[in-house]
Amino acid sequence: MTRAATTSDAFNAVAEPRRRDILNYLAMQERSVTEIVDAMEIEQSSVSKHLKVLKGVGLVEVRREGRLMFYHVNAMAIRPLHEWTSTFERLWRHQLLRIKERAEAIHRQKQ
């Protein structure tokens, strides 16, 4: 098997840093392609291709207004990612707790 397609799911779509940039940008508000191109530092053709990938996995949606295409984030599509990472939350909390305890122990020792 080859590398998983960028369009296979949100995890893969979001692996590309430019696409995260675009999502971050769209998080504030809906934007036209031209606005996105101006905000990013890549060619229009690349932006369009990234938007296609994002749309493919449902991370963004489009609305046409005349010649303009307004893209906006579909945050719901990010939830699976959030939930997967949450699975590990218990673990890092535990880790942080241990770090804190160790720091306190050292502090006590110094007194």
Added chain:
Amino acid sequence: MTRAATTSDAFNAVAEPRRRDILNYLAMQERSVTEIVDAMEIEQSSVSKHLKVLKGVGLVEVRREGRLMFYHVNAMAIRPLHEWTSTFERLWRHQLLRIKERAEAIHRQKQ
């Protein structure tokens, strides 16, 4: 520029489904490579390579015990992912709220 390296960050490392499988498996407890190989459905060489990528971005850590290498999750490395997705939490909450409101409006209408 070419596709971002799988080793460039946690986002890319985690894009590969097998690697998520491995992380899920290790979330329960530390495991040796052989145990991981038995749990997954891929060759030992592939597992070793995935582990190398995960280690490269700090998502797992290793401990040697004789001939055995025990891998465990370093949950802290997942936090950036969790935090990035959290940026969008406000948006999907808002979306869910609107869905709920709409449902309630329809319910009221039917009465």
Added chain:
DNA sequence: TTGACATATTCCCATATGAGAATATATTGA
């Protein structure tokens, strides 16, 4: 209808990937 603008698609290229197979490198125990 034509020209201007906005966006999408196609083409080409260099590159890294993931898979399995084979091999190399520990480490242990006899």
Added chain:
DNA sequence: TCAATATATTCTCATATGGGAATATGTCAA
């Protein structure tokens, strides 16, 4: 020292990628 076991690395292959450039498609306005 040698065989067995555990893991890592190397090799080859097929493939999808992202980038830019060029081109196609769509829409408006005159």
